[in-house]
Amino acid sequence: MAYDPLLAEIRFGFGLSPLAPPPSGAAELLEGIHRPDVVEHLAPIPPFSEAVTLFHDLRDLRRADREARGTSREEAVAARLQATSQEAVKLRRRNLGAAYIRASETRSGFRERLVAFWADHFTVRAKSFLFQHLVAPYVEEAIRPRIAMPYARLLKEAVLHPMMLAYLDQTPSIGPNSRAAEEGGGGGLNENLARELLELHTIGAGGPYSQMDVRELAELLTGVVWYQDEPGRSYRPRRAEPGAEVVLGRTFSSEAELRTVMEALEFLAAHPATARHVSAKLARSFVAEVPPADLVDAMASTWEETGGDLAAVYAAMLAHPAAWGPERTRIKPPFDFIASSLRALAIGRTEITPLPEYRVWSKLGVPLRGMGQPWESPVGPDGWPEAAAAWVTPQFYAARISWAMRTPAGLTELPDPRAFAITALGPLASPELRFAALAAETRGEGIGVILASPDFQRR
Structure with missing residues (x-):
């Protein structure tokens, strides 16, 4: 199949826009x-290194609030805690609005889709209210600059970002024979990060690794921590398991x-099973729920030949005829559906930025939950479902219809449905x-x- 500019925007971006012509070719x-x-x-969207200061403020104020109860400072501290908590909520909601504006106004929908893909691949979730404004800043800092x-x-x-270390409980993990264990500190060996690193981020579930590989990798990762008083991750040798580890046959x-940890991650990134697992996931997300085997082969081969050069892997995907097949079988997840609706209606900064945060949330955030994809809240570290059937249940689809019929009219002046x-x-x-659309009684119904x-x- 030949390149199709309309499919390029719809399949690989967030859809057509009256303000941005589709790319003329794969190049x-x-x-x-x-x-x-x-x-x-x-x-x-602020990077994590900036947004984490609000985390520190909240944590310190919560501690101060507990200590101030029953004293003359109780009301003043409680008021500061409430105000700071509200600022964290507002920041999270502003981040949602910014994500929609980016999807609506970008001239590179492919970039925004890739950011969303990798954010899902490396899913993190807020473990408590203190973290709830930090998910988007994690993506902004760790993922967005590195998609190519x-x-x-x-x-x-x-994987080594503070948010991932917190989400997968890496910091308490210590080597069973480490100096910290001998001194009675730490919480024992935790395999969460090692397991998800192999099962989700690299080799893939069912890949050529064993429980012993998980344990050895978990021991290798000991020493990598994020202490919440510090701005970023650090490495503590006294917490690390001594001796050599063997992961997938490599000693x-x-x-x-930390150099040893980095060496292990580079080894896993270049592994043939990683090439196939991640290439297949990309193909499923962008091309077809069951992608052709030769498409995955081409992408995985490019991965191995280039050492995992992601731009080259994307090029291999776009060069394959299956990328431009006319059958459109993928269903837009809820965020993508709303984003592509805003894009088609040219709703962006002018309409979203002036809205108070609570209205952004009520019109663009709350509906996501009804559609089955609450903002930044997947159930587990495997992210959102890949199967189209997950998004088209009667309840979820009814929520899409309700949003489509009611919300756009409250955001912009609607165009003629025939032209739209x-x-x-x-x-x-x-x-x-x-x-x-022509038979609809009102513009709102037609849209x-x-x-x-x-x-x-x-x-």
Whole structure:
């Protein structure tokens, strides 16, 4: 199949926009991930290194609040804690609005989709209220700048980031024979990070690793910590398991130092099983729920030949005929559905930025839960479901229809549905959909019919 500019925006981006022409070819699509990242400045999200100061303030104020109870300082401290808590909530909601603005206004929808893909691949979730505003800043700092780099660099930054270390309980983990264990400190060996690193981030479930590999890798990772009083991760040799570890047949140095951890991550990033596992996941997300075997083969081969150069792997995916097959079988997850709706209606900074945070949340955040994808809250470290069937249950689809029929009219002046069908889908709008939009009694209903249609939901 030949390159199709409309499919390029719909399948590999967030959909068509009246303000941005689709990329003229696969080369332009790829070039977009290398150009300066304009929308990150138009709709800023603070990096973790900045947003973590609010975490520290909240933690300190909670401690002060407990200590102040029953004293003359109780009301003043409680008021400061409430105000700081509200600021954390507002920041999380502003981050949601920024993510939608980026998806709506970007000239590189492929970049935004890749950021979302890797954020899901390296899922973290807030473990408590203190962390709830830090998920987007983690993505901003660890993932967004590295989506076109060698996979080893992305892997190291995401897996060893403070948010991942906190989410998977890495900091309490100590080597059973470490100096810290001998002194009676720490919580014992924790295998969470090692298991997810093998099962989700590299080799893949069912891949060529054993429980012994998980344990050896967990021992190798001991010493990597994030103490919440510090700005970022650090390495503590006294917590590390002494001696050499063997992971997937490779022996790693007996020296307790961060360099050994980095060497292990580079080894896993380049492993043939990683190449196949992650290439297949990319193909499922962007091309087809069951991608052709030769597509995955081409991507995995490129991975191995280039040492995991992600830009080259994307190019291999886009060069394959399956990428441009006319059958649109993937269903947009809820965030993508709302984002592509905003994009088609040209709803961006002008409409979203002036809204109070609570209105951004009520119109664009709360509906995600009804559709089955609460913002930044997947159930586990494996992220959101890949199967289309997960998003099209009667309850979830009813929530999509409700949002499509009611919300856009409260955000912008709606266009004529007949013109909008062409704006949103071009020739992919079926005659039946055009007729239904024309027959709607109001503009709001006509726009809702288009947005809720299978034609618009598929990519």
